[in-house]
Amino acid sequence: MPITTVKVLTDVLKATREEAGRLRADFAAAGTFVIDLIGGPGCGKTALLEASLPALARRFRTAVLVGDVATARDAERLAGRGAEAIQLCTEGACHLSPSLVRVGLAELTGGDRARYPRLLLVENVGNLVCPASFDLGEDAKVAMSALTEGPDKPEKYPALFHKAAAVVLNKMDLAGAVEFDRDFYWSQVGRINPRAARFELSARTAAGLDAWISWVAAGVEKKRQKP
Amino acid sequence: MPITTVKVLTDVLKATREEAGRLRADFAAAGTFVIDLIGGPGCGKTALLEASLPALARRFRTAVLVGDVATARDAERLAGRGAEAIQLCTEGACHLSPSLVRVGLAELTGGDRARYPRLLLVENVGNLVCPASFDLGEDAKVAMSALTEGPDKPEKYPALFHKAAAVVLNKMDLAGAVEFDRDFYWSQVGRINPRAARFELSARTAAGLDAWISWVAAGVEKKRQKP
Numbered sequence: 001m002p003i004t005t006v007k008v009l010t011d012v013l014k015a016t017r018e019e020a021g022r023l024r025a026d027f028a029a030a031g032t033f034v035i036d037l038i039g040g041p042g043c044g045k046t047a048l049l050e051a052s053l054p055a056l057a058r059r060f061r062t063a064v065l066v067g068d069v070a071t072a073r074d075a076e077r078l079a080g081r082g083a084e085a086i087q088l089c090t091e092g093a094c095h096l097s098p099s100l101v102r103v104g105l106a107e108l109t110g111g112d113r114a115r116y117p118r119l120l121l122v123e124n125v126g127n128l129v130c131p132a133s134f135d136l137g138e139d140a141k142v143a144m145s146a147l148t149e150g151p152d153k154p155e156k157y158p159a160l161f162h163k164a165a166a167v168v169l170n171k172m173d174l175a176g177a178v179e180f181d182r183d184f185y186w187s188q189v190g191r192i193n194p195r196a197a198r199f200e201l202s203a204r205t206a207a208g209l210d211a212w213i214s215w216v217a218a219g220v221e222k223k224r225q226k227p
Numbered sequence: 228m229p230i231t232t233v234k235v236l237t238d239v240l241k242a243t244r245e246e247a248g249r250l251r252a253d254f255a256a257a258g259t260f261v262i263d264l265i266g267g268p269g270c271g272k273t274a275l276l277e278a279s280l281p282a283l284a285r286r287f288r289t290a291v292l293v294g295d296v297a298t299a300r301d302a303e304r305l306a307g308r309g310a311e312a313i314q315l316c317t318e319g320a321c322h323l324s325p326s327l328v329r330v331g332l333a334e335l336t337g338g339d340r341a342r343y344p345r346l347l348l349v350e351n352v353g354n355l356v357c358p359a360s361f362d363l364g365e366d367a368k369v370a371m372s373a374l375t376e377g378p379d380k381p382e383k384y385p386a387l388f389h390k391a392a393a394v395v396l397n398k399m400d401l402a403g404a405v406e407f408d409r410d411f412y413w414s415q416v417g418r419i420n421p422r423a424a425r426f427e428l429s430a431r432t433a434a435g436l437d438a439w440i441s442w443v444a445a446g447v448e449k450k451r452q453k454p
Contacts, residue, residue: 040268041355041384042376069356070385092386094321094356126383128268129296129321129354148375148398149269156353157268158297159319171375177404178375 016134019098023105023137030116031225035216036096036136038160039144040153041126044170046074047203048144048212049121050081055213057082060118060220065104067096067125074123083121084108095130096122098137119220128153132160139219140165143196147171151181154188161189166197166215173202243361246325250332250364257343258452262443263323263363265387266371267380268353271397273301274430275371275439276348277308282440284309287345287447292331294323294352301350310348311335322357323349325364346447355380359387366446367392370423374398378408381415388416393424393442400429 027034039045049064056062062083066074067090075087086107088100101122109115122138124131132141143164145153148171154161161167167189169182182200189196197215201208254261266272276291283289289310293301294317302314313334315327328349336342349365351358359368370391372380375398381388388394394416396409409427416423424442428435 040353041380042267042373068383071379071383073379073383092356092360094354125356126267127321127354127356129319129352130357133319146269146375148373148401152298152300153268156295156298156300174375174401174404177401 016098019102020135020137023098023101026113027116027120027137027139029225030113031223032116032118032120033220033223034120034122034136034138035219036122036124036131036138036141037144038124038128038131038141039126040128040149043126043144043146043149044203045123045126045144046077048168048170049078049123051203051206051209052213052216053078053081053083056119056216059217062119062121063108063117064121064123065101066123067100069093069125090125094125094127095134096124096136097134101136119216128157128160132157132163139223142166142168144168144170145185147174147180148178151185154185154192158192161192161196164193164196166199168199168201168212170201170203172200172207173205243325246329247362247364250325250328253340254343254347254364254366256452257340258450259343259345259347260447260450261347261349261363261365262446263349263351263358263365263368264371265351265355265358265368266353266373267355267376270353270371270373270376271430272350272353272371273304275395275397276305276350278430278433278436279440279443280305280308280310283346283443286444289346289348290335290344291348291350292328293350294327296320296352317352321352321354322361323351323363324361328363346443355384355387359384359390366450369393369395371395371397372412374401374407375405378412381412381419385419388419388423391420391423393426394420395426395428395439397428397430399427399434400432
């Protein structure tokens with residue numbers, strides 16, 4: 001029985017990887033820069049997108065896919081900010097899969113490559129563990145923490161921080177209200193993933209937001225449509 | 228292939244349920260009251276245990292099993308508070324399984340029922356999704372949020388809040404620093420699970436802690452060893 005289990009699960013993971021590969025090829029052909037934003041519940045993922053979308057959507061055709069276990073509340077929050085937002089309900093699952101991203105993409109574009117956005121922001125399910133394991137065909141995974149969660153998250157959830165192209169520390173406006181050892185936080189990031197871009201910001205007050213927006217925009221600019 | 232997948236996964240889930248059933252029977256025979264504490268990263272699970280342990284361990288033989296993906300930091304924080312604390316490293320998995328609880332229990336008791344604690348506090352991996360699906364043989368799952376995560380968590384993670392015997396809202400000491408609609412939070416809990424016990428507290432300042440400790444102690448008192 002264990003042997004069968006391994007075989008079948010391997011097949012399922014292989015199919016998932018293949019779908020991620022097809023997404024990556026489609027995004028490359030269309031020149032779509034894709035971010036997979038991952039953080040725990042309430043770290044401010046939707047708030048960061050709310051704050052970033054107006055500036056980004058003014059420069060690039062931008063779309064958002066928002067993963068959630070049960071509600072459509074996040075896509076509702078993101079409506080009317082210059083980008084199309086589609087909610088992907090995982091119906092209880094703890095992460096977005098490449099096949100759900102494919103569903104969202106089909107909804108956005110009708111399968112027409114000319115309708116792909118230049119920037120696709122994927123907000124994953126609020127979870128620091130499982131989404132780290134799933135390739136969605138993205139260019140960059142972004143690991144997000146909030147100051148209020150305490151500074152020990154990078155070493156407690158190393159898989160995500162190891163893979164992340166950027167680390168965002170949010171809720172800096174609460175630095176006066178909670179104790180938080182910033183040196184400890186960033187020293188863990190430095191050990192796990194020294195090359196990750198680092199951002200300290202407040203999605204609520206917009207402090208530090210410009211550097212993050214510039215980083216995203218640079219990713220979009222660098223990604224060019226394949227001839 | 229899909230049929231095989233379902234079959235094998237069903238077998239795995241069945242084995243997991245059976246192990247949970249054996250744990251529940253062993254806890255019943257020993258008269259051990261078991262709490263499975265579930266909340267997102269940084270909501271304050273370890274802080275709540277740190278704050279509660281001295282009072283509880285004075286009254287009852289108490290032990291703690293702490294689940295974590297990668298570090299032993301939480302068990303280290305809990306050491307020296309009157310209860311034995313054992314770290315269960317899930318090695319990347321997003322939840323505690325009944326078999327890992329069995330490993331921790333064997334470590335605590337050497338399999339000797341006379342050495343079972345009266346109160347076993349299980350701190351699950353920081354995750355609002357996956358741990359809700361796994362029976363650990365506990366008497367009560369406790370759903371924990373922090374004020375700083377925003378008030379929309381119950382309806383975004385309904386499986387956990389539906390199963391929880393109690394809901395703990397932590398970090399009330401930050402009520403002045405962050406906006407939080409308490410009525411909205413508790414009205415969701417009321418819709419999903421009207422019978423859940425409700426606690427507002429601050430693990431940091433100990434405000435509201437007594438009611439929570441009394442609830443836990445009442446559970447221990449009610450659970451009697453089977454003859």
